[in-house]
Amino acid sequence: ERVLRLDESPIGEIDPAKATDYADTVLAVNLYDTLVYPKKGGPGVEPRLATEWTTDGATYTFKLRDGVKFHSGNPLTADDVVFSLNRTVAMGQGFSNLFAGRVTKAEAIDPLTVKFTLSEPYAPFLAALVRLPIVDSKTVIANKVDGKYGEFGDYGEAWLSAHDAGSGAYKVESQNPQSETVMVKYPDYFLGFAENAPDTVRYRYGVEAPTIRALMSRGEHEISDLWLPPEVIRAMGTEKGLKLLTEAGGATGEYIKLNTARAPLDDVHCRLALTYAFDYATTLKILQINDKYAQGIPMKGALPSGLLGYDKDAPAYAQDMDRAKAELAQCKYDPKTSPIDIAWIAEVPARERIALLMQASFSKLGFPVKVVKTPWALVTEQVTKPDTAPHAVEIAVAAVTPDPDSLLYNMYSSKVPPTWMSAEHLKDDKVDALLEAGRGEVDEAKRAEIYKELNARLRELAPSIYAYEFTGVVVARDAVNVPGLSGPADQRLDNFNLNFRDISVAE
Amino acid sequence: MAEPVLTIRDLRLAFGSRRRQTEVLHGISLHVRASEKVALVGESGSGKSVTARLAMGLLQEAPTTHASGSIRFDGIDAIKGGREIARRRGNRVAMIFQDPTSALNPTFKIRGQFREVLRSGNPAISDADADRQAEAALAEVSIPDPKRALDSYAFQLSGGMNQRVMIAMALANRPALLMADEPGTALDVTVQAQTLKLMHELTEKRGTAVLLISHNLGVVREFADRVYVIYRGRIVEHGTTAQLFHEPRHPYTRALLAAIPKISGGGLPDLPERSPDFENPLIVHEGCGEPAGAIA
Amino acid sequence: MSEPGSPVIAKRSGSKAWQAYRSNPLSVAGLVIVAVIVFMAVFADYLTPFPEHVGPIGDFAAMNMGPSETYRLGTDTMGRDLFTRIIYGYQLSLIMAVVVLAIATPVGVIVGLVAGYKGGWTDYVLMRITDIFLAVPPLVLAMAIMGFLEPTLLNGMLAITAMWWPWYARLIYNVTRAEAQEGYVLAAETVGASTMHIIFREILPNCWPSILTKMTLDVGFVILMASSLSFLGLGVQPPTPDLGSMVAEGAKYMPDAWWLSVWPAIAILIIVLGFNLVGDGLREAFEAES
Amino acid sequence: MIWKSLLHRIGAALIVMVGISMLIFAIARVMPGDPARIALGPNATAEQVAALRAERHLDAALPVQYWEFLKALSRGDLGKSLYTNRPVTTDIAQFLPATLELCIISAILMVLIGLPLGILSAHFRGRFPDHLGRLIALIAVCTPAFVWGVILQLCFGYFWPIFPIEGRLLDSIPVPQGPTGFYLIDLLVAGNGAGFLDALHHLVLPALALAMSGLGQAARLTRSNMIDVYEKPYVEMARAYGFRPWRIATRYAFRPAFIPTLTILGLEFAAMLGNAFLVEKVFGWPGLSRYGVEVIIRKDLDAIVGTVLIIAAAFLIMNIIVDVLVSIINPRIRLAGGRG
Amino acid sequence: MSTPILELDNLGKTFEADGHRVVALDGVSLTFNRGECHAIVGESGSGKTTIANLVLGLMPATSGSMRFNGVALPAERTKAHRRAIQLVQQNPLSALNPRRSVGASVRLPLDVHGIGVSRERGARVAGLLEEVGLEADYARRSPRGLSGGQRQRVAIARALACEPELIVLDEPTSALDVLVQARVLQLLQRLRQERGLTYLFITHDLAVVRAIATRVSVFQKGRLVETGPVESIFANPQSAYTRQLIGAIPVVTEEEAKIRNVIRAGTPTPLGTE
Numbered sequence A: 001e002r003v004l005r006l007d008e009s010p011i012g013e014i015d016p017a018k019a020t021d022y023a024d025t026v027l028a029v030n031l032y033d034t035l036v037y038p039k040k041g042g043p044g045v046e047p048r049l050a051t052e053w054t055t056d057g058a059t060y061t062f063k064l065r066d067g068v069k070f071h072s073g074n075p076l077t078a079d080d081v082v083f084s085l086n087r088t089v090a091m092g093q094g095f096s097n098l099f100a101g102r103v104t105k106a107e108a109i110d111p112l113t114v115k116f117t118l119s120e121p122y123a124p125f126l127a128a129l130v131r132l133p134i135v136d137s138k139t140v141i142a143n144k145v146d147g148k149y150g151e152f153g154d155y156g157e158a159w160l161s162a163h164d165a166g167s168g169a170y171k172v173e174s175q176n177p178q179s180e181t182v183m184v185k186y187p188d189y190f191l192g193f194a195e196n197a198p199d200t201v202r203y204r205y206g207v208e209a210p211t212i213r214a215l216m217s218r219g220e221h222e223i224s225d226l227w228l229p230p231e232v233i234r235a236m237g238t239e240k241g242l243k244l245l246t247e248a249g250g251a252t253g254e255y256i257k258l259n260t261a262r263a264p265l266d267d268v269h270c271r272l273a274l275t276y277a278f279d280y281a282t283t284l285k286i287l288q289i290n291d292k293y294a295q296g297i298p299m300k301g302a303l304p305s306g307l308l309g310y311d312k313d314a315p316a317y318a319q320d321m322d323r324a325k326a327e328l329a330q331c332k333y334d335p336k337t338s339p340i341d342i343a344w345i346a347e348v349p350a351r352e353r354i355a356l357l358m359q360a361s362f363s364k365l366g367f368p369v370k371v372v373k374t375p376w377a378l379v380t381e382q383v384t385k386p387d388t389a390p391h392a393v394e395i396a397v398a399a400v401t402p403d404p405d406s407l408l409y410n411m412y413s414s415k416v417p418p419t420w421m422s423a424e425h426l427k428d429d430k431v432d433a434l435l436e437a438g439r440g441e442v443d444e445a446k447r448a449e450i451y452k453e454l455n456a457r458l459r460e461l462a463p464s465i466y467a468y469e470f471t472g473v474v475v476a477r478d479a480v481n482v483p484g485l486s487g488p489a490d491q492r493l494d495n496f497n498l499n500f501r502d503i504s505v506a507e
Numbered sequence B: 001m002a003e004p005v006l007t008i009r010d011l012r013l014a015f016g017s018r019r020r021q022t023e024v025l026h027g028i029s030l031h032v033r034a035s036e037k038v039a040l041v042g043e044s045g046s047g048k049s050v051t052a053r054l055a056m057g058l059l060q061e062a063p064t065t066h067a068s069g070s071i072r073f074d075g076i077d078a079i080k081g082g083r084e085i086a087r088r089r090g091n092r093v094a095m096i097f098q099d100p101t102s103a104l105n106p107t108f109k110i111r112g113q114f115r116e117v118l119r120s121g122n123p124a125i126s127d128a129d130a131d132r133q134a135e136a137a138l139a140e141v142s143i144p145d146p147k148r149a150l151d152s153y154a155f156q157l158s159g160g161m162n163q164r165v166m167i168a169m170a171l172a173n174r175p176a177l178l179m180a181d182e183p184g185t186a187l188d189v190t191v192q193a194q195t196l197k198l199m200h201e202l203t204e205k206r207g208t209a210v211l212l213i214s215h216n217l218g219v220v221r222e223f224a225d226r227v228y229v230i231y232r233g234r235i236v237e238h239g240t241t242a243q244l245f246h247e248p249r250h251p252y253t254r255a256l257l258a259a260i261p262k263i264s265g266g267g268l269p270d271l272p273e274r275s276p277d278f279e280n281p282l283i284v285h286e287g288c289g290e291p292a293g294a295i296a
Numbered sequence C: 001m002s003e004p005g006s007p008v009i010a011k012r013s014g015s016k017a018w019q020a021y022r023s024n025p026l027s028v029a030g031l032v033i034v035a036v037i038v039f040m041a042v043f044a045d046y047l048t049p050f051p052e053h054v055g056p057i058g059d060f061a062a063m064n065m066g067p068s069e070t071y072r073l074g075t076d077t078m079g080r081d082l083f084t085r086i087i088y089g090y091q092l093s094l095i096m097a098v099v100v101l102a103i104a105t106p107v108g109v110i111v112g113l114v115a116g117y118k119g120g121w122t123d124y125v126l127m128r129i130t131d132i133f134l135a136v137p138p139l140v141l142a143m144a145i146m147g148f149l150e151p152t153l154l155n156g157m158l159a160i161t162a163m164w165w166p167w168y169a170r171l172i173y174n175v176t177r178a179e180a181q182e183g184y185v186l187a188a189e190t191v192g193a194s195t196m197h198i199i200f201r202e203i204l205p206n207c208w209p210s211i212l213t214k215m216t217l218d219v220g221f222v223i224l225m226a227s228s229l230s231f232l233g234l235g236v237q238p239p240t241p242d243l244g245s246m247v248a249e250g251a252k253y254m255p256d257a258w259w260l261s262v263w264p265a266i267a268i269l270i271i272v273l274g275f276n277l278v279g280d281g282l283r284e285a286f287e288a289e290s
Numbered sequence D: 001m002i003w004k005s006l007l008h009r010i011g012a013a014l015i016v017m018v019g020i021s022m023l024i025f026a027i028a029r030v031m032p033g034d035p036a037r038i039a040l041g042p043n044a045t046a047e048q049v050a051a052l053r054a055e056r057h058l059d060a061a062l063p064v065q066y067w068e069f070l071k072a073l074s075r076g077d078l079g080k081s082l083y084t085n086r087p088v089t090t091d092i093a094q095f096l097p098a099t100l101e102l103c104i105i106s107a108i109l110m111v112l113i114g115l116p117l118g119i120l121s122a123h124f125r126g127r128f129p130d131h132l133g134r135l136i137a138l139i140a141v142c143t144p145a146f147v148w149g150v151i152l153q154l155c156f157g158y159f160w161p162i163f164p165i166e167g168r169l170l171d172s173i174p175v176p177q178g179p180t181g182f183y184l185i186d187l188l189v190a191g192n193g194a195g196f197l198d199a200l201h202h203l204v205l206p207a208l209a210l211a212m213s214g215l216g217q218a219a220r221l222t223r224s225n226m227i228d229v230y231e232k233p234y235v236e237m238a239r240a241y242g243f244r245p246w247r248i249a250t251r252y253a254f255r256p257a258f259i260p261t262l263t264i265l266g267l268e269f270a271a272m273l274g275n276a277f278l279v280e281k282v283f284g285w286p287g288l289s290r291y292g293v294e295v296i297i298r299k300d301l302d303a304i305v306g307t308v309l310i311i312a313a314a315f316l317i318m319n320i321i322v323d324v325l326v327s328i329i330n331p332r333i334r335l336a337g338g339r340g
Numbered sequence E: 001m002s003t004p005i006l007e008l009d010n011l012g013k014t015f016e017a018d019g020h021r022v023v024a025l026d027g028v029s030l031t032f033n034r035g036e037c038h039a040i041v042g043e044s045g046s047g048k049t050t051i052a053n054l055v056l057g058l059m060p061a062t063s064g065s066m067r068f069n070g071v072a073l074p075a076e077r078t079k080a081h082r083r084a085i086q087l088v089q090q091n092p093l094s095a096l097n098p099r100r101s102v103g104a105s106v107r108l109p110l111d112v113h114g115i116g117v118s119r120e121r122g123a124r125v126a127g128l129l130e131e132v133g134l135e136a137d138y139a140r141r142s143p144r145g146l147s148g149g150q151r152q153r154v155a156i157a158r159a160l161a162c163e164p165e166l167i168v169l170d171e172p173t174s175a176l177d178v179l180v181q182a183r184v185l186q187l188l189q190r191l192r193q194e195r196g197l198t199y200l201f202i203t204h205d206l207a208v209v210r211a212i213a214t215r216v217s218v219f220q221k222g223r224l225v226e227t228g229p230v231e232s233i234f235a236n237p238q239s240a241y242t243r244q245l246i247g248a249i250p251v252v253t254e255e256e257a258k259i260r261n262v263i264r265a266g267t268p269t270p271l272g273t274e
């Protein structure tokens, strides 16, 4: 029996309607299927459950692949798609905001045709569908208990937190939220498997760095998580039997989110001063693992390199203390009396260094700087209010769909309710206008131009410091081959690359 | 005259670290012959107990005690041969303590402790045999229901009963020498009197030698054949009981005698307001029958 | 005049205890350890090679270096001298322990004294409150408190204090109950002394040996507890050096950058050991005294 | 009269439980951060958050919330964990046995290693074995549990990999299904000897790391209590009657010395339940202690209250058990009522 | 002729412990006369200390009443009562606070009752110490450095500080050496004569009683067995129990042994009534 064991820090959520972060995505991708899937090697999507589709901007009609079966044996039909959408929207968690209020109607035209009607033309919709895993409506209904959704009871929420109702390549065997999700191969999967694909996958949660280190050395785990400190990865990379793999990035930016609603950062000059004071070179050096691998690459603005509208000609950022001081001179606040608090997310130790680096550089401008280590759960809460949000906090934001809108709209539109993504609390009419334009435009080239312009505007406004693009590096045993993590050409959008069925595990 | 079972010569004892020592015994010499009842009297802190404990080999192991001189018991030197004497404890020599209740282990039944005592005299003894012997021994000290007593814990018995148990244990292995350190003074006067009587009868019957320790000359008079008076780590007077009481020579002995209230009336003994200075005692010997070669 | 057998020289109380203390080499060693650490912590500014490494500074050129000539114990992930940070960590640990004990001890002692001496309902109510605080897992309690206060040094200390006092209440309660049986308490009562007098002037002085001993032992345990809190990110905030956080963070780099957590762990061990030895010594000394 | 005092103790424990529930309830509610927001995840909108607040009575006054909580509690409902998305009772049922199993094995190690160490020290008081024993005990006490965890993991998992370093069971062994949740017992019940050995194998390192401090404490307590007992007349009596020194140490002086030790060890064991989380974290042990910490960090109200109540209840029950044990070992208490 | 200072009327005390009852004192009526040394003797557990506790108001009686100087004693004692009735305990080791100086212990009642001006109290303490035969500089010492007899003297000085009328002495000499005991008894005797004190003297040692007491009451199991002037009790003990107690006294002379044996045997002495 081939076993694949992977590590991940936070607990994985197996209910696809609640999925939000990396682990949840990996589970959703492997347990469920979506109508479309991020394309390999560039922006955009490719067919998956849907074989073809048509759109006029406001309505989308999909033809479904025939013969796909859920793990229960039920055939996958348009009704399941409608049910999945309704379920996601009704529960209001996870990525429901991609659909809520936008899809006015979802209907099954025939068992293999589904039609979505949107309230207005909305270009990112297609890409958003990579976040709509299709659940087996019959199985869910069969396992529902009483709840607040009327005839749907609890929408199977309780049941789906420990089981799956998917059609994916793997199915849940057991779920222990504190230690692991165990999945086994679903042999009838319609896309088939790599030759030596694992029979069992154990996705382990909350394993400490030294433990991972030892487990990998002992050959007891196959793939480490993404969050190990660079030093540890470096050391493991030199160990016999282990190799490094990378998720080449292109969709995840590391943003130092500046609270634009709080003095002194409500003054753009102060923000620009910080932007110039930030030490980009050292940051990258810290993230360097060896000459081949690094946990970050330079970033040129709000958009990471793998998304539509990325401006490869924009000037690179670099520390420039003179310009920083010049900007500061124009700022209406006196830095000496304007304390700045920087939060760093406790779960990611490497961020402490960036925070301290910031503390050091910002102090040089004369700001009194305080660094506060804050657990992620608390950060997500604090940042929703301008007066509790820290002045600066490094947050990684990934495009959740292969579309720039999924990243930028949530971050910078003044229309979205504040979340961790919009910790900047930016209110700028031009940004708002460009964001709306990007959504409404169907033509891809024109969209690219809009996002380039938006990028330029954001560089002027400096609501965030564009620190670097995150590139994940994991350690894997030589015995495993992970096509999704072996080079940019084979890669899809971040998070969508760990397809267990593609992985081969040598005996 | 019978051979002495215990001979102590020029026993000195100091407590403290190697550098800083306080001597509490300044050269004690005494002896106890077979079947003889000898008393050691003296005030509190004069060194009675430590003498007995040294003779039992109980103090030597402590790193803070420094003893010199000689204690011969059964031909073994207890100062040097700590382990040798240890083997004889409870077998050839036994001890009775002041407060019998605290001298019995509160977490074991009398039965278990008795077995252990008998086993130290005869390692091969079976439980049943030990119990039989224990019952007999308890009956001998007039404990009404020996079986019940064996199944009790010390705190379930009265102090007087515990004292009897102790005596039974002490004599169970028919020791040659019994040391009694103020037996029963922690209890009532009546119990003390009973204890002494019982000890007297039993040791008489078995020919056991006894070293009785007390600060009360009244007690001693009832019990002992011979008396040593110890004062601040020195023997200041010794002699047969009759002689000593009849004609005490040393002022300290006289003071002790005078201090005992009389039941014949006459109020309190008339003591000088200031203590007489006993610091440089003349050593008085009276019919001590010192073994040959002894220097006292 | 003196009774026969009475010691004629009255020694100053405590000198016997000191003698007993001095006679145990381990206790003396403990005292030396503590003295050296306190000295280093107090004069850290002069004794450490890189006092500026305590502040918001990172020397990323020198990060994660093993022990060397310049950096005796190596540098941390920010390129700061570990030796310097450990000494400053001591400073913080000591302040922490002193403040925690300075608050927890009086509170616990007073509760214990009053409950133990008064008995009855006062006893029942006070000791049940104590039990409540004892039964809530200490770290949970501290975390909860830290949860609604800002995670600062002071609040960290308050949180630890909140979970510390019940142990003193328990201890002193038991001591008081025993002392209340003593003749001198009876004597004070028959004379008509007030409850306040009996509790604070008669009983309390006799609790000092227990209190002092526990306090010295607790210095170590407060430091350990603080380090456990730091392990959860609930203690002192960076860049202030804290031994517990140093171990916790450094552990992530084990075994490759071993110096990151090994030295702070040894530093914790030494200071806790030092205070424990002193505590043990005091306990023995007080026993010898009575 | 043992029963009467037992009833008395249980009554006091119940009062304490009520007090704890109020305390922890209050603490959990005044902690900053909006539990509804945290529950719904970072992407939720303000309206969704408000709706959940209303649904969970989070806007009501504290006493009202407490009353709701008590009502639910009487139905055996501790609410739902936001962290695991399951009923808190399910979580506790799954994680408590893991923690208990770990703590019990730790306690056994604590006794098996700590007590002999203490006896040895006391027996050789002031000599080399004593110094060595004391030093070992002291170092065990003076090093935090998580450091022990990392040290043991490195030594026996990395440099000399002879023990598993993570989890409760090898992946290849099917997780036993009930009845107790204690793998050791369940695997034995299922007749899986190899599984039992493997579960034991997995327990060694975490249990040892967790036991270290208690073990040192046990050794120190045993030593000092033994030394106290050695001064007692009955030990002098035992020596005077020629009991073998070793027998005195292991039986005659040990039993009375064990009574006060047991009381403290009981407390130590009970405290372990709440303090095990660092070790659970290091060894990836899916226990209640770690769960408790995770839920506090996440402000998972129901789970916090539930976990704390269970741990506190375990603490109090353990205390009562220790009292009963002490009274069984100490005949003075056991028989006090018998004569009346 | 002699005035009663303390009268016990059918005094009873029952303890409830762990659900079983111990009758510690069973309807005792007794009168203590001013200026006397009234001894209470009995074996361990006969209720002697219980009487002391009741008289001192340390615990409430279960039944009966007490009158002090003809006035009923209230359960909650007034300061005046606390001052008039004093206690000297059995165990001199624990009776003095080991962590306070001798002077502080003796001074305590002066402070509590506001005796004298605060400045003069030091001198007063010195005077009291001298009265019990200790030099004034003992005030600065810790009780730890004192012998049993010295401590007992300090305890007596403390009781005297209140200028009491009645002193309850609960086995004040049973923890002491014979020689030291003799001296403490001498001191007590002298103080009683000089100050006109009344003693309630608790002991189990009848020889001591013979030496110091004027009246004796014998207790057994919480009951008063007999009471009377000391000479008549010794000359002609009425109960077998008293005879047993006297018979247990260790004596040092032949002559006394003879007297004792006669008493023990229960044969009537010349004074006897039989």
Ligand SMILES: Nc1ncnc2c1ncn2[C@@H]1O[C@H](COP(=O)(O)OP(=O)(O)OP(=O)(O)O)[C@@H](O)[C@H]1O
Pocket (backbone or CB within 6 Å): B015, B016, B024, B042, B043, B044, B045, B046, B047, B048, B049, B050, B051, B215
């Ligand atoms: N273990 C010890 N360490 C130090 N000094 C000791 C020790 N044991 C006894 N002493 C001292 O030795 C002296 C003699 O003590 P010992 O117990 O023999 O007196 P004693 O004559 O038996 O008195 P008592 O009548 O009070 O029992 C005393 O001054 C005592 O303080």
Ligand SMILES: Nc1ncnc2c1ncn2[C@@H]1O[C@H](COP(=O)(O)OP(=O)(O)OP(=O)(O)O)[C@@H](O)[C@H]1O
Pocket (backbone or CB within 6 Å): E015, E016, E017, E022, E023, E024, E042, E043, E044, E045, E046, E047, E048, E049, E050, E051, E204
């Ligand atoms: N606080 C108490 N609770 C329960 N029983 C008590 C209490 N105090 C005394 N007794 C019991 O009352 C009886 C009389 O005790 P008391 O102390 O008066 O005796 P005593 O004559 O002073 O004895 P001793 O000579 O041992 O001091 C005893 O049986 C004792 O156990």
Ligand SMILES: [Mg+2]
Pocket (backbone or CB within 6 Å): B048, B049, B050, B181
């Ligand atoms: Mg003695």
Ligand SMILES: [Mg+2]
Pocket (backbone or CB within 6 Å): E048, E049, E050, E170
């Ligand atoms: Mg009494």
Ligand code: NI
Pocket (backbone or CB within 6 Å): B238, B285, B286, B288, B289, B290, B296
């Ligand atoms: Ni001679």
